[in-house]
Amino acid sequence: MSSDISHDQHGAPITAPVLDWTSDYDIFDPQYINDPYGIWAELRQTCPMAHTDRWGGSWLPTRYADVYAIAHDIEKFPSGNGISVVPLVDPASDGDSVPGNTPSPVLTSGVPPISADPPLHTWTRRLILPTMSPARVADYEVFTRDLCHRLVDDVLESGTGDAASEYAQQIPVRVIGHILGVPEDMSATFTEWVRDVLEFAHDVERRRNGISNIIHYLRGAIEARQAEPQDDFITELLNSEHDGEPIGTPVVMGMCALLLIAGIDTTWSSIGSTMWHLAAHPDDRRRLVAEPNLMPTAIEEFLRVYAPVTMARRLTEDKQYEGRPMKAGERILMNFPAANRDPEVFPDADRVILDRQQNRHLAFGTGIHRCAGSNLARMELRVAIEEWLARIPEFELIDPAAVTWAGGQVRGPRSIPVRIS
Numbered sequence: 001m002s003s004d005i006s007h008d009q010h011g012a013p014i015t016a017p018v019l020d021w022t023s024d025y026d027i028f029d030p031q032y033i034n035d036p037y038g039i040w041a042e043l044r045q046t047c048p049m050a051h052t053d054r055w056g057g058s059w060l061p062t063r064y065a066d067v068y069a070i071a072h073d074i075e076k077f078p079s080g081n082g083i084s085v086v087p088l089v090d091p092a093s094d095g096d097s098v099p100g101n102t103p104s105p106v107l108t109s110g111v112p113p114i115s116a117d118p119p120l121h122t123w124t125r126r127l128i129l130p131t132m133s134p135a136r137v138a139d140y141e142v143f144t145r146d147l148c149h150r151l152v153d154d155v156l157e158s159g160t161g162d163a164a165s166e167y168a169q170q171i172p173v174r175v176i177g178h179i180l181g182v183p184e185d186m187s188a189t190f191t192e193w194v195r196d197v198l199e200f201a202h203d204v205e206r207r208r209n210g211i212s213n214i215i216h217y218l219r220g221a222i223e224a225r226q227a228e229p230q231d232d233f234i235t236e237l238l239n240s241e242h243d244g245e246p247i248g249t250p251v252v253m254g255m256c257a258l259l260l261i262a263g264i265d266t267t268w269s270s271i272g273s274t275m276w277h278l279a280a281h282p283d284d285r286r287r288l289v290a291e292p293n294l295m296p297t298a299i300e301e302f303l304r305v306y307a308p309v310t311m312a313r314r315l316t317e318d319k320q321y322e323g324r325p326m327k328a329g330e331r332i333l334m335n336f337p338a339a340n341r342d343p344e345v346f347p348d349a350d351r352v353i354l355d356r357q358q359n360r361h362l363a364f365g366t367g368i369h370r371c372a373g374s375n376l377a378r379m380e381l382r383v384a385i386e387e388w389l390a391r392i393p394e395f396e397l398i399d400p401a402a403v404t405w406a407g408g409q410v411r412g413p414r415s416i417p418v419r420i421s
């Protein structure tokens with residue numbers, strides 16, 4: 001967690017190799033980032049609540065039943081004490097701090113609703129939901145489809161492309177920018193800031209810079225709308241009230257930061273994993289092209305099997321969980337991705353079954369913090385896949401070994417070189 005930690009060529013931290021996944025796991029270990037599935041299967045059998053002292057100490061449940069129960073027990077496992085999987089430099093953004101770090105700009109209200117417990121959670125979530133309703137999302141679909149169409153044009157023109165960095169990564173940042181009312185030419189910059197916050201959370205400097213850049217940008221965007229209101233969500237939030245009072249700039253800032261952070265890396269990772277699967281599994285790809293009516297179940301299956309998000313809860317006092325002594329300050333990693341591959345709940349859990357009928361997956365979490373953007377995320381994933389397959393039904397990985405993955409709080413492919421076949 002120090003800023004002088006060394007990194008490999010993809011930016012992943014180089015830490016001591018893991019010898020025992022039950023008592024010393026590391027979610028930033030390259031093995032965990034590249035292929036965590038075998039590790040989860042083993043842990044589920046031998047130690048379904050693994051522990052590590054790394055990154056401030058945490059617990060890693062791998063069974064669906066445990067992840068589900070912890071997500072619903074908000075008294076014992078609140079979100080207000082910290083939701084990051086590693087200790088943060090920015091106390092107010094996570095209720096957490098690393099002693100000795102220089103102060104950084106803070107989101108004084110955190111990033112509600114995800115970092116909040118009721119009552120702040122309840123009313124801030126209520127302010128977001130209408131913007132993410134099915135009807136509003138249907139409006140954003142026009143913009144999304146046009147965007148995907150343009151991106152596919154570029155791949156068709158050259159015959160090759162990177163399905164992660166030149167396609168998946170380009171979509172959610174522009175869609176959420178469109179909703180918030182931030183210019184499209186800021187997309188690459190936003191993407192870098194969000195990567196600094198999530199993918200490089202373990203790197204104190206990068207994380208601090210990412211948060212500070214987002215705050216600086218949003219401060220300007222909010223001031224501009226206070227001077228001249230626009231037809232966008234930032235303006236809508238500035239005009240919102242709670243208990244008869246304006247909700248205040250710090251809450252607006254925190255909520256906008258959350259939408260940027262939560263809306264970008266997550267969805268791009270899901271689109272990217274799905275693109276990787278379709279490139280590497282021609283049978284599934286051809287079946288989906290031949291039977292487009294499978295799209296709704298296929299989308300749920302891709303969300304299940306490649307769930308990208310692991311959030312955390314943090315204990316403020318010592319607790320017992322099913323006989324395990326959990327210490328104050330430790331985290332519990334909400335391992336939604338591992339829960340989704342629990343064979344107790346999903347028969348043939350590691351296999352992609354495009355027409356899987358029973359699929360109560362936890363990719364979007366569960367309980368009061370269940371993803372507020374799930375309608376939007378599902379639409380983006382569906383439209384991205386539909387637009388690509390409609391015009392590029394046959395494509396393949398140029399070199400399977402060249403595919404790279406990023407992990408930590410959000411896992412997904414960062415590079416998928418493909419050619420039209």
Ligand code: HEM
Nearest residue numbers: 113114262263266267270309311364365369371372373377
């Ligand atoms: C495939 C894409 C996505 C996945 C897998 C995903 C996953 C999740 C998960 C697991 C949570 C629960 C976190 C917890 O329990 O602590 C969550 C919460 C949240 N997500 Fe998403 N998300 C996605 C896309 C989006 C998008 C596009 C947006 C909006 C722009 C969004 C906004 C939110 C918000 C606001 C919350 C907090 C809800 C609350 O605390 O009440 N997400 N997401």
